[in-house]
Amino acid sequence: MSRFAARRLDDLxxxxxxxxxxxxxxxxxxxxxxxxxxxxxxxFTPYWRAWEAEPWRAVLPAPESLELPEGLDPGAPFTPDDSxxxxxxxxxxxxxxxxxARARLRSWTDGGLADYGDRNDDLPGAATSRLxxxxxxxxxxxxxxxxxxxxLPGGDAYVRQLAWRDFHHQVTAAFPWIxxxxxxxxxxxxRRDPEALAAWKxxxxxxxxxxxxxxxxxxxxxxxxxxxxxxxxxLTRTLSVHWREGAAHFDAHLTDGxxxxxxxxWQWTAGTGNDTRLNxxxxxxxxxxxxxxxxxxxxxxxxxxxxxxxxxxxxPWTEGDGEGVEGYPAPIADPGR
Ligand SMILES: Cc1cc2nc3c(=O)[nH]c(=O)nc-3n(C[C@H](O)[C@H](O)[C@H](O)COP(=O)(O)OP(=O)(O)OC[C@H]3O[C@@H](n4cnc5c(N)ncnc54)[C@H](O)[C@@H]3O)c2cc1C
Numbered sequence: 663m664s665r666f667a668a669r670r671l672d673d674l675x676x677x678x679x680x681x682x683x684x685x686x687x688x689x690x691x692x693x694x695x696x697x698x699x700x701x702x703x704x705x706f707t708p709y710w711r712a713w714e715a716e717p718w719r720a721v722l723p724a725p726e727s728l729e730l731p732e733g734l735d736p737g738a739p740f741t742p743d744d745s746x747x748x749x750x751x752x753x754x755x756x757x758x759x760x761x762x763a764r765a766r767l768r769s770w771t772d773g774g775l776a777d778y779g780d781r782n783d784d785l786p787g788a789a790t791s792r793l794x795x796x797x798x799x800x801x802x803x804x805x806x807x808x809x810x811x812x813x814l815p816g817g818d819a820y821v822r823q824l825a826w827r828d829f830h831h832q833v834t835a836a837f838p839w840i841x842x843x844x845x846x847x848x849x850x851x852x853r854r855d856p857e858a859l860a861a862w863k864x865x866x867x868x869x870x871x872x873x874x875x876x877x878x879x880x881x882x883x884x885x886x887x888x889x890x891x892x893x894x895x896x897l898t899r900t901l902s903v904h905w906r907e908g909a910a911h912f913d914a915h916l917t918d919g920x921x922x923x924x925x926x927x928w929q930w931t932a933g934t935g936n937d938t939r940l941n942x943x944x945x946x947x948x949x950x951x952x953x954x955x956x957x958x959x960x961x962x963x964x965x966x967x968x969x970x971x972x973x974x975x976x977x978p979w980t981e982g983d984g985e986g987v988e989g990y991p992a993p994i995a996d997p998g999r
Pocket of ligand 1: 782790791792795798824827885886887918924927928931
């Protein structure tokens with residue numbers, strides 16, 4: 663539970679109301695599996711082994727009706743106002759809601775799930791479930807999704823990702839400062855570089871795979887997991903800008919942004935979190951060749967590079983006799999080879 667959620671619960675209890683909470687946010691609630699020593703797992707693989715052996719709760723249907731305490735006026739039902747803050751909303755964001763979430767889950771278990779293990783890193787294929795915002799807002803419960811997927815082809819690989827989600831929640835429950843302090847303090851020198859930070863936010867770093875990810879975020883309020891790692895590593899490892907700066911930008915634009923998964927993953931990528939490989943490298947050029955070999959993902963999101971063919975989209979600096987592509991910046995840092 664984040665600090666905010668814990669405070670909110672304390673405040674409610676302080677009113678004198680009887681407050682009951684029920685598990686629902688995760689498949690396995692934080693604290694239900696713990697290592698022999700310590701209150702939470704710091705490393706994913708042993709957590710995963712314990713998580714797999716844990717029995718799951720039954721999925722319960724939504725209640726038919728709710729009884730309100732006497733004298734309480736619930737007011738008019740909430741209707742989301744799509745025009746509020748429209749300027750800052752991603753124009754191509756996925757529409758949300760309980761009914762759509764259910765349809766998405768059905769079409770996922772009937773279709774893409776079977777190939778998930780092979781295709782989850784296929785950047786141009788966009789072959790992941792896109793259920794993260796539905797999970798974030800509780801339009802689907804993680805238990806319901808895991809139960810629907812578990813016994814189907816592809817279910818093992820997929821449920822493992824839901825265990826990652828639970829993993830970050832149990833870390834955050836034990837370390838609620840995940841969004842402000844290093845989980846594991848490292849001797850890292852952070853740089854203040856407002857220009858580089860602005861270029862990164864706008865998708866104008868001159869490194870195509872980084873810019874494509876950042877532009878996907880602004881356009882869709884979503885970014886593929888692979889480019890989340892590449893862009894976060896570029897900011898924190900290549901540019902040495904603090905993970906808090908990057909996470910704040912993601913938080914402002916992601917429709918699935920939540921404290922545990924966002925900050926847990928940022929710290930994982932920056933090397934201050936739960937990754938056991940501290941010097942994990944995300945060489946942007948190598949990542950691009952491997953996960954977007956034909957440059958399809960880059961061309962989809964970076965308009966200036968739409969005319970380049972094949973993997974040439976990843977090397978715009980070699981175009982025009984080394985002058986680059988008109989309107990597209992030169993790399994602000996070494997994109998790797
Ligand atoms: C820097 C960074 C920031 C991130 N911020 C968020 C965030 O704010 N909210 C969020 O839900 N995820 C976050 N992730 C994790 C992951 O990128 C997204 O969950 C995933 O891309 C969502 O797309 P999907 O639903 O199609 O995922 P799928 O690949 O279909 O996975 C299914 C579900 O498993 C869970 N999941 C998958 N990968 C992870 C992971 N690495 N960590 C935790 N849960 C995972 C998600 O709930 C996801 O919906 C972040 C990753 C990185 C590297």
